[in-house]
Amino acid sequence: MLLEGILLPDDYVNLSRQIISTTGGLPLALEVIGSLVYRQNKASWYDVLDNLREIPHEKVQDKLKISYNALNHEQQQIFLDIACLFVDKDKTNALYMWKDCGFRPDHSIQVLVCMSLIKITDHNKFWMHDQLRDLGRKIVHGDTRPTDPRKQSRLWDPETADNIIGTKERKKHIEAICLWETRVYTSKEFSRLPNIRFLMLVGGNFSGDFENHFSELRYMTCTWVSREFLAINFHPSNLVVLKPSYSSITEEWAGWSQFKVAKKLKVLDISHCSNMTRTPNFSDYLSLERLNLEDCKKLTEVDGSLKKLKCLIYFNAHGCENLRELPKGIGGLHKLKYLYLGRCEKLRKLPKSFARVTSLVELDLSHTAITRLPDSIGNQNRFWKEVQLNRLEQLVEFDMYNSDLEGFSGLSNLKRLKRLTLHKCQNLTAIQGLGSLDSLEQLNIIICPKIGSLDDLSNLKKLQFLKISSCEVLQAVKGLDELETLTTLFFVNCRSLKSFLNVFNSKVLDECFLNITGCPNLEAESFGGTVSMYKERKVRGKRRKRNRGV
Structure with a gap:
């Protein structure tokens, strides 16, 4: 018998049937209780069964609570x-x-x-x-009837929260509160909430002297914030997450001066701030690890203090369509792993110092105006019309869309690269080093009309997915016969393609899916099915030729 997809020993079969019966066969309860007893001894199974039997069938939540009760205090919180x-x-x-x-x-x-x-x-x-x-x-x-929100640890309902914050008594139990009213909240109201660690404010504002009010605050999100900030001595010194996103704030927002004491800040999310043209100064946030500027449409400049963020791991400027350049000091961000610059349509180049950013794992340059990267990435002293990638050894994904780049080199050094996508690279003529990408699992080459040849791919022993589409002058794909890991092959509208796979002398598995569409120079201009089916089709074709005496 199976529980949680595992075959049970015979002496557990009866126990499992009893548990299924006491849960009423409800899928959620079975999943949760099954996970609770998984790999536990028989005594634990009996304990759980006894607890279930004490709870009426209709009280599903009480049955689920058995798993909650098994958690330690931290896991419960x-x-x-x-x-x-x-x-x-x-x-x-x-x-x-x-x-x-x-x-x-x-x-x-x-x-x-x-x-x-x-x-x-x-x-x-x-x-x-x-x-x-x-x-x-x-x-x-809690168990109080009627419930008393003043004694709750978390207030997630905005209407309840707004009513409670206005009451005069001290509410030491409350740790998290969500406020959605477009009104001004006073320091007096928050003085009665000494243990707040999570605060969500949507559309509101603050007023008054907040000295010592937010010593426990760790997480603050304040969306639709106005340009004015009426509070003084706000000073959340233990804040680690700040999200004033979807707001009309700018670099001149008075709130920035109030958050300078947040020396522990790890996350700053000012995405979708439509009026921001320049970022604030980051000099006070030296512990910052994540910076999100996504879809700040009017942003034209990132403050030069970015270079001071030596702990920065994640930088997202996707959709900043008026951003023209990045600070020169970006090369000093030696811990930067994730850089997203997609849809920065006016970004034409990266600073030369970018060559020193060697820890990248993900890089998105799609839909930018970049035509060349600093060749110092390839240890040269001048600019090339090629993407040089020699110093990005940590990269695991690289996607390039709608680019005027004319060539790639240095790919052979990207030993960890798992996915490579080249889409609408209209001037791309060569992908030097492609055949050396030992870790590559997925390769997409789409609408690259000037690529006439590719490296031999026989060393790509981990390649599972290959799609080549609308590469009109590509004549052959070599080395596929050696790839036992292939599961999917697409060849679409490659009008010059004449050869790609010798199915009768190949290590490619019969189960590999093959799709051929619009390739008139192949024997099968159109095909969809497994490699095994493709073999059978070719055999039938040979028989027909023999029968006709060809």
Whole structure:
């Protein structure tokens, strides 16, 4: 018998049937309880079964709470934070808050995932079943009837939160609050919330003297903020995440001076600030690891103090369509791993110092006006009309869209590169070093009409996916016969292509999917199916030729 996809020993079969019966066969309850008893001894199974039997069938949440009760205090607090604050939110920023609160969130999240209490989506967001979310919120509500929000640790409902913040008593239990009213909140109101560590403000503002009010604040998001900042002595000295995104603030915003004391700040997200033309000075945020400027449409300049952010790992300026250049000091960011400059349509070049950025893992230059990179990346002393990649050994993904680049070199040094996409590179004529990308798993060459030949690909032993489309002068693809890992091959509108694979003398698996469309110089101008089916088609073609006496 199976539980959680694992074949159970015979002496556990009866126990599993009893657990299924006591949960009423509900899929969510089975998944959660199954994860709880997974790899536990028989005594633990009996304990869980006894607990389930004490709970009526209709009380599903109480059954689910058995798994919650099995968590330690830290894991419970993170579970409740996710249920109340972070469902469908990116997990990265929350990790910074938890770590600064003394938690070990990486391990705790792994436990929650293994117990099927949460999931992490492909977009790195927290996901939680509605019933588990409601369970968490019910736990926060507590057992008082009627519930007393003043005694809750987290207030996620904006209407309730706005009512509670106006009451006069001290509310020491509240750690997180979400406010959505477009009004001014006073320092007096927040003085009654001494333990706030998470604050969400949408459309509101602050007024008054906030000295010593936010000593516990770690995470602050304030969207739709006005240009004015009415508070004084705001000073959240322990803040690690600040998100004044989707706001009308500029580099002159008075709030910047209030946040200078946030020396521990790790995340600054000022994305979608439509009036910002220049970033603020970053000199006070030397611990910053993540900087997000995405879709600041009017941004033309990044302050030169960027060079001081020696801890910066992530820099996102995607969609800053008026950004013309990056500070020269970007070359000093030796920890930078993720750089996103896609849709920076007026960005024509990168500083020469970019050659010193050697720790990149992901780089997006799509839909930019860049035609050449500093050749110093390739240890030269002048500019080439080629992309030089010799010093980006850590790169695992490289995508180039709508580029005027004329060539690539230095690819052979990218020993960790797993995905390479070249799309609408109209002037690209060569991809030197392509055949040396030992780790490459996915290769897309699309609408590159001037590429006439490719390196021999026989050494790409990890290649799984290959798509070549609208490369009109490409005549042959060599080396595919040696690739046992291939699962998918696409050849579309390659009108000059004459050869690519000898299916009768090839290591490519019969199960590999092959699609040929619009390739008139191949025997099969159009085909869709497995390599095995393609072989059979060719055999039938040979038979027909023999029968006709050809």
